[in-house]
Amino acid sequence: xxxxxxxxxxxxxxxxxxxxxxxxxxxxxxxxxxxxxxxxxxxxxxxxxxxxxxxxxxxxxxxxxxxxxxxxxxxxxxxxxxxxxxxxxxxxxxxxxxxxxxxxxxxxxxxxxxxxxxxxxxxxxxxxxxxxxxxxxxxxxxxxxxxxxxxxxxxxxxxxxxxxxxxxxxxxxxxxxxxxxxxxxxxxxxxxxxxxxxxxxxxxxxxxxxxxxxxxxxxxxxxxxxxxxxxxxxxxxxxxxxxxxxxxxxxxxxxxxxxxxxxxxxxxxxxxxxxxxxxxxxxxxxxxxxxxxxxxxxxxxxxxxxxxxxxxxxxxxxxxxxxxxx
Amino acid sequence: xxxxxxxxxxxxxxxxxxxxxxxxxxxxxxxxxxxxxxxxxxxxxxxxxxxxxxxxxxxxxxxxxxxxxxxxxxxxxxxxxxxxxxxxxxxxxxxxxxxxxxxxxxxxxxxxxxxxxxxxxxxxxxxxxxxxxxxxxxxxxxxxxxxxxxxxxxxxxxxxxxxxxxxxxxxxxxxxxxxxxxxxxxxxxxxxxxxxxxxxxxxxxxxxxxxxxxxxxxxxxxxxxxxxxxxxxxxxxxxxxxxxxxxxxxxxxxxxxxxxxxxxxxxxxxxxxxxxxxxxxxxxxxxxxxxxxxxxxxxxxxxxxxxxxxxxxxxxxxxxxxxxxxxxxxxxxxxxxxxxxxxxxxxxxxxxxxxxxxxxxxxxxxxxxxxxxxxxxxxxxxxxxxxxxxxxxxxxxxxxxxxxxxxxxxxxxxxxxxxxxxxxxxxxxxxxxxxxxxxxxxxxxxxx
Numbered sequence: 001x002x003x004x005x006x007x008x009x010x011x012x013x014x015x016x017x018x019x020x021x022x023x024x025x026x027x028x029x030x031x032x033x034x035x036x037x038x039x040x041x042x043x044x045x046x047x048x049x050x051x052x053x054x055x056x057x058x059x060x061x062x063x064x065x066x067x068x069x070x071x072x073x074x075x076x077x078x079x080x081x082x083x084x085x086x087x088x089x090x091x092x093x094x095x096x097x098x099x100x101x102x103x104x105x106x107x108x109x110x111x112x113x114x115x116x117x118x119x120x121x122x123x124x125x126x127x128x129x130x131x132x133x134x135x136x137x138x139x140x141x142x143x144x145x146x147x148x149x150x151x152x153x154x155x156x157x158x159x160x161x162x163x164x165x166x167x168x169x170x171x172x173x174x175x176x177x178x179x180x181x182x183x184x185x186x187x188x189x190x191x192x193x194x195x196x197x198x199x200x201x202x203x204x205x206x207x208x209x210x211x212x213x214x215x216x217x218x219x220x221x222x223x224x225x226x227x228x229x230x231x232x233x234x235x236x237x238x239x240x241x242x243x244x245x246x247x248x249x250x251x252x253x254x255x256x257x258x259x260x261x262x263x264x265x266x267x268x269x270x271x272x273x274x275x276x277x278x279x280x281x282x283x284x285x286x287x288x289x290x291x292x293x294x295x296x297x298x299x300x301x302x303x304x305x306x307x308x309x310x311x312x313x314x315x316x317x318x319x320x321x322x323x324x325x326x
Numbered sequence: 327x328x329x330x331x332x333x334x335x336x337x338x339x340x341x342x343x344x345x346x347x348x349x350x351x352x353x354x355x356x357x358x359x360x361x362x363x364x365x366x367x368x369x370x371x372x373x374x375x376x377x378x379x380x381x382x383x384x385x386x387x388x389x390x391x392x393x394x395x396x397x398x399x400x401x402x403x404x405x406x407x408x409x410x411x412x413x414x415x416x417x418x419x420x421x422x423x424x425x426x427x428x429x430x431x432x433x434x435x436x437x438x439x440x441x442x443x444x445x446x447x448x449x450x451x452x453x454x455x456x457x458x459x460x461x462x463x464x465x466x467x468x469x470x471x472x473x474x475x476x477x478x479x480x481x482x483x484x485x486x487x488x489x490x491x492x493x494x495x496x497x498x499x500x501x502x503x504x505x506x507x508x509x510x511x512x513x514x515x516x517x518x519x520x521x522x523x524x525x526x527x528x529x530x531x532x533x534x535x536x537x538x539x540x541x542x543x544x545x546x547x548x549x550x551x552x553x554x555x556x557x558x559x560x561x562x563x564x565x566x567x568x569x570x571x572x573x574x575x576x577x578x579x580x581x582x583x584x585x586x587x588x589x590x591x592x593x594x595x596x597x598x599x600x601x602x603x604x605x606x607x608x609x610x611x612x613x614x615x616x617x618x619x620x621x622x623x624x625x626x627x628x629x630x631x632x633x634x635x636x637x638x639x640x641x642x643x644x645x646x647x648x649x650x651x652x653x654x655x656x657x658x659x660x661x662x663x664x665x666x667x668x669x670x671x672x673x674x675x676x677x678x679x680x681x682x683x684x685x686x687x688x689x690x691x692x693x694x695x696x697x698x699x700x701x702x703x704x705x706x707x708x709x710x711x712x713x714x715x716x717x718x719x720x721x722x723x724x725x726x727x728x729x730x731x732x733x734x735x736x737x738x739x740x741x742x743x744x745x746x747x748x749x750x751x752x753x754x755x756x757x758x759x760x761x762x763x764x765x766x767x768x769x770x771x772x773x774x
Binding site: 076077162183186274276286292 | 419420421423424445449537538539540541597598599601602604605739740741744745746749752753756766769770772
């Protein structure tokens with residue numbers, strides 16, 4: 001089945017129509033705002049530009065939240081109230097408890113390890129001769145989607161029986177060291193940690209770039225003064241660098257934590273949630289859409305939402321603080 | 327170019343409008359239709375007179391299979407003027423729910439699992455089959471088959487394709503070279519397996535990796551043994567949850583499967599240890615048969631499409647299949663299988679017309695002529711079936727001696743049939759205890 005421009009033409013046309021309609025709407029909006037009453041102009045403009053966004057936000061975010069919360073107290077097809085049964089189910093089913101435990105493992109390990117890796121790397125390559133090359137190397141995985149990264153790592157962990165050629169890097173190394181090839185993704189909780197490695201691989205670059213900028217922003221006078229006072233490199237790191245970049249570290253930590261909570265693609269691509277590697281986002285999809293258990297899926301979604309809220313609030317606070325400091 | 331701001335605005339505003347109008351009129355352009363009076367269209371006279379209408383069809387059938395299916399109904403579409411818009415998706419099971427919930431239901435959907443169709447029938451989204459469709463369905467299929475699409479007293483779907491999931495694939499050459507014979511009873515099957523193991527060949531290949539759906543080939547093992555060991559009645563009770571999932575009879579069946587799938591002397595030819603079953607994809611799992619690295623592979627009739635190009639699938643070729651032998655002679659020759667059912671979410675006349683046509687022998691013959699397909703339609707012309715395994719499958723399904731049962735996991739609630747049963751079996755092969763696995767699945771059975 002090849003690509004035929006003629007056959008794809010209708011799709012392209014739809015694209016053009018969509019873009020044209022969008023431009024049309026914006027054009028009309030601009031015209032209306034331009035022709036609007038001259039009094040209280042600011043108010044008009046604000047209402048016109050914020051209105052559509054607010055409407056979409058209401059439809060796309062607020063309404064789903066309300067509906068999902070309501071559904072989480074209803075039965076499998078969402079037509080009868082069952083009280084808190086879905087939440088009881090969530091915290092009593094051994095299978096779901098493993099899901100919750102895995103999510104916890106992800107949230108504890110992924111952000112911390114990714115941020116630490118990024119920070120250590122940023123400090124190590126700072127002002128070195130090959131800084132830009134070294135940085136691009138670590139940053140490159142950021143350009144790969146989670147699904148793409150998962151497929152790459154699937155090959156890293158790939159298993160072939162002992163005696164045959166190993167196609168997985170990890171098992172090849174094990175064989176070279178004289179060991180038996182392992183089925184890496186089968187045994188919990190190691191498999192979850194190996195999945196977390198994928199997220200770290202992707203996110204460490206982000207942490208590194210942001211933290212490196214923060215390190216460069218430390219005034220040279222401070223580091224020089226510390227050096228003159230005879231501070232060693234570790235002392236410099238613990239007493240000067242880390243405290244100076246701490247606000248940035250928290251921002252990075254929180255950003256990656258939010259990413260981690262909704263991790264779905266990595267688990268789905270690498271194990272499909274098998275072998276006790278499932279996480280909330282994956283289980284929520286399974287319950288709601290594959291199993292038709294709308295209530296249970298919604299309860300998981302609400303729980304995930306509740307977990308994300310404090311992180312978002314912290315994020316907003318630290319952002320505001322950072323702005324005030326400037 | 328106009329230069330005053332006003333005329334620029336006019337141009338800027340009218341350009342999108344022109345594009346919109348032009349694009350829309352292009353897209354609504356009519357497709358090529360055959361002359362309804364021509365001889366080629368004679369078969370479709372019953373359904374003519376729907377020019378300019380279109381019917382949306384959504385299913386999980388994709389790629390080559392999807393193309394063949396669309397070729398099979400192409401003549402029908404052009405003669406009746408119904409534009410059949412087909413969409414195949416790998417995420418069908420989840421997305422059909424999303425589409426229906428979103429008020430975006432397709433006109434027709436092909437359900438590979440009667441349990442899923444039942445869910446939509448119970449929620450009132452799927453529509454009962456209209457009279458004409460019912461007549462065609464009753465003329466074409468045995469009661470067994472229609473029962474799977476019947477909810478309450480109403481028929482909600484018509485069978486489409488079929489497959490047999492009790493096939494044991496083997497290499498006829500390897501069998502004759504070593505003096506092995508196709509076993510007729512379960513005892514012979516085990517004797518054969520032991521003989522192969524003694525000759526230094528792992529008798530069985532297995533692999534249950536299937537992405538999201540990992541585990542389903544293992545459930546087929548349990549279902550096949552359940553049906554053969556305990557008979558169709560107990561099998562039905564088990565599927566309907568009239569006996570618990572961790573009943574002793576199920577545990578006994580698991581025991582028998584255990585003796586094969588978790589027996590290090592029996593598996594896993596060409597792939598590694600017992601645990602390699604969970605990481606070997608079901609598509610790759612049977613291939614070592616061609617290299618004589620394993621003797622047998624239990625997999626559906628659709629596995630015929632997985633053999634590499636140049637493999638002769640025939641009774642005297644490189645690969646062929648036999649029906650997994652019976653365990654208890656009291657229960658006849660049991661066969662487990664699957665298939666799709668056409669369910670409708672709309673009852674516009676053109677939708678009914680397509681539904682009716684898909685239930686005819688004419689469609690079945692045309693689809694069979696495109697290759698790699700058969701159905702349980704009683705009037706399907708067996709001569710159109712090119713592949714010997716398709717013919718074998720169709721003959722088994724048509725044989726009145728055959729005790730046919732639908733793939734049990736497809737009839738269980740999705741939370742079990744597409745969830746914990748798959749996951750439980752995967753963990754079981756990975757080392758979980760039998761009792762632990764069965765009670766895990768039993769506990770997950772939805773209460774309401």
